[in-house]
Amino acid sequence: MTRIVHTDGRGPILSGILALLPLMFLGFAGLGRAAAGPQGEAKAKAQIQRAVRSSQKPSEKATPTKPAPSPQEERLRDPFSIPKPVVMSGVENQASEEISHPCPGGTRCLVIGQLQLEGIVRVGSKMIAVLANPAHRAYFLHENEPLYNGTLTRITPDAVYFTEEYHDASGKVATREVVRQLAAPPGEKK
Numbered sequence: 001m002t003r004i005v006h007t008d009g010r011g012p013i014l015s016g017i018l019a020l021l022p023l024m025f026l027g028f029a030g031l032g033r034a035a036a037g038p039q040g041e042a043k044a045k046a047q048i049q050r051a052v053r054s055s056q057k058p059s060e061k062a063t064p065t066k067p068a069p070s071p072q073e074e075r076l077r078d079p080f081s082i083p084k085p086v087v088m089s090g091v092e093n094q095a096s097e098e099i100s101h102p103c104p105g106g107t108r109c110l111v112i113g114q115l116q117l118e119g120i121v122r123v124g125s126k127m128i129a130v131l132a133n134p135a136h137r138a139y140f141l142h143e144n145e146p147l148y149n150g151t152l153t154r155i156t157p158d159a160v161y162f163t164e165e166y167h168d169a170s171g172k173v174a175t176r177e178v179v180r181q182l183a184a185p186p187g188e189k190k
Contacts, residue, residue, distance in 0.1 A: 101189075103148075107139055110147045112164045117180040120157060127155040131180075158182050 021089035082102075110133060118138060119130040129141045129152065141160075145152045150164040162178040 107141060107145055107147060110139065112147055112150050112162045112188065113179055117160055117182055120155060120160070120182065122157070128159070129155050129160045131160070149179075153177075 006071055026103050067132055110131070114134050115131045116133075117129065119128060121128045121140075126142070131139050131141055133139070141152050143152060143155055147162070149166065150162050151161060153163050154161040159181040162180070163175055164178045165175050168174045
């Protein structure tokens with residue numbers, strides 16, 4: 001079996017034409033027989049030649065275009081690109097703190113103004129605070145754990161105390177104590 005290899009780039013076009021020629025001859029043979037005389041054969045040959053010429057011309061639709069990404073491809077991230085910095089703003093903080101640098105994740109990226117106290121767990125003599133961020137992701141924090149804009153200083157059975165660093169109106173760094181209390185269970189009065 002011989003194999004024809006074209007190095008001038010016309011290989012795919014020629015192979016496509018060669019694949020279509022037998023089909024065109026079979027299809028146009030019926031047209032030639034139906035038409036009477038030499039005029040019918042001439043019409044059939046002209047149609048074949050037009051079909052061959054049109055398949056040789058590059059069409060506008062044949063240019064390679066990038067298809068629209070599917071929803072699954074849009075969710076996928078390029079593993080070699082550097083992710084854009086995460087920007088989160090404080091909800092309750094007057095001088096809203098924003099994370100403007102790339103954050104590695106974890107508790108060091110938690111903004112105190114955005115945290116919500118979900119519960120407190122006692123393990124032996126130690127207490128662990130269960131806090132949730134705006135995305136409803138739970139974090140288990142211990143005393144003296146550093147956060148983005150402060151530290152968790154104290155955990156009691158019904159509240160959590162933070163020392164928050166913020167910029168005041170003059171631009172100086174100041175600190176204040178922020179308290180997050182557990183909500184009373186339904187039906188229970190304070």
